[in-house]
Amino acid sequence: MIIVMSHHATRAQVDAVAERVEEIGLRPEVSVGEDRSLIGVIGGNAYAYRESFSHLAGIQEILQITKPFKLASREFQARDTVVDVAGVPVGGDEVVVMAGPCSVEDEAMLLRTARFVAEQGARILRGGAFKPRTSPYSFQGLGEAGLEMLATARDETGLRVVSEVVTPSDVELVCRYVDMLQVGTRNMQNYALLQEVGRSGKPVLLKRGMSSTVEEWLLAAEYVLSQGNRGVALCERGIRTFETSTRFTLDLNSVPLVRELSHLPVVVDPSQGTGRWSLVRPMSLAAVAAGAHGLIVEVHPRPGEALSDGAQSLDFEGFERLMRELRRLLEATASQPV
Numbered sequence: 001m002i003i004v005m006s007h008h009a010t011r012a013q014v015d016a017v018a019e020r021v022e023e024i025g026l027r028p029e030v031s032v033g034e035d036r037s038l039i040g041v042i043g044g045n046a047y048a049y050r051e052s053f054s055h056l057a058g059i060q061e062i063l064q065i066t067k068p069f070k071l072a073s074r075e076f077q078a079r080d081t082v083v084d085v086a087g088v089p090v091g092g093d094e095v096v097v098m099a100g101p102c103s104v105e106d107e108a109m110l111l112r113t114a115r116f117v118a119e120q121g122a123r124i125l126r127g128g129a130f131k132p133r134t135s136p137y138s139f140q141g142l143g144e145a146g147l148e149m150l151a152t153a154r155d156e157t158g159l160r161v162v163s164e165v166v167t168p169s170d171v172e173l174v175c176r177y178v179d180m181l182q183v184g185t186r187n188m189q190n191y192a193l194l195q196e197v198g199r200s201g202k203p204v205l206l207k208r209g210m211s212s213t214v215e216e217w218l219l220a221a222e223y224v225l226s227q228g229n230r231g232v233a234l235c236e237r238g239i240r241t242f243e244t245s246t247r248f249t250l251d252l253n254s255v256p257l258v259r260e261l262s263h264l265p266v267v268v269d270p271s272q273g274t275g276r277w278s279l280v281r282p283m284s285l286a287a288v289a290a291g292a293h294g295l296i297v298e299v300h301p302r303p304g305e306a307l308s309d310g311a312q313s314l315d316f317e318g319f320e321r322l323m324r325e326l327r328r329l330l331e332a333t334a335s336q337p338v
């Protein structure tokens with residue numbers, strides 16, 4: 001349920017309504033807009049309590065949100081969320097490129113890659129230190145040593161850092177080194193992890209589960225938001241379909257769809273989404289044309305020697321070309337009459 005305050009409502013009236021919500025055992029989430037404030041009422045069957053507010057001043061109307069996700073919905077917040085990743089805005093007018101190796105392998109390769117992607121215009125360095133691999137025999141990542149390398153690369157290049165956290169007990173550790181926590185596709189429904197990253201207050205890049213619907217993905221975001229962490233960016237990374245000629249099917253329908261349903265920014269991962277480096281550039285351009293606020297792309301100095309996901313990693317030349325074409329696309333679309 002959403003309580004829409006009148007645009008004349010005072011701060012004291014908003015506070016009084018929020019207090020009343022707490023008194024009846026529900027949780028208020030206040031969203032102060034330019035025009036008016038909204039109070040999301042979180043808790044089971046909130047709409048049944050609507051009469052409890054009939055005597056409070058400053059309320060314009062009480063709406064039932066029929067969608068299962070509330071805080072993530074456009075109804076709760078009409079304006080786009082801009083996630084502040086240590087000073088880099090994700091979700092604003094600028095398309096943000098996150099780039100780097102699938103896994104942090106060693107310091108030299110990470111620094112080389114970081115310098116190169118920064119020169120080309122990337123703002124955020126990606127790199128897995130904890131890798132949730134399908135096989136227990138595959139490279140599992142360098143752990144904390146990898147996080148230290150990411151922090152060194154950040155200090156040297158000014159890039160912000162995003163890296164995956166795979167278990168609730170590691171959230172605090174990973175938070176010490178990164179600017180944004182990545183929740184991977186295999187963990188999108190790990191509710192204990194979602195709650196812990198929610199409590200951490202760090203910006204979160206929430207991958208779509210490879211077998212999850214858009215609604216389930218938004219409900220996963222709701223887990224993080226409902227812990228008071230509003231810094232969630234969604235990441236479309238491809239889903240399982242009957243098609244086997246690509247690793248996953250990159251569902252670009254979800255980009256404009258999620259933008260209709262939610263105020264959260266959407267980032268696209270064409271590397272995991274296709275599994276083939278030759279498809280990464282065209283699908284990146286398609287993602288941005290479809291309205292993505294950002295891209296997360298795997299780049300490796302020597303993809304043939306990568307310890308993970310080499311087949312879908314761009315080499316430096318490929319990344320340079322992607323960035324060049326992306327700039328051209330952005331110039332072309334910016335000059336379109338709206």
Ligand code: PEP
Pocket residue numbers: 102128132183184185186207237269272
């Ligand atoms: C990755 O980004 O390297 C990764 C493992 O992503 P996903 O969780 O989308 O597979």
Ligand code: MN
Pocket residue numbers: 102103272298308309
């Ligand atoms: Mn990968």
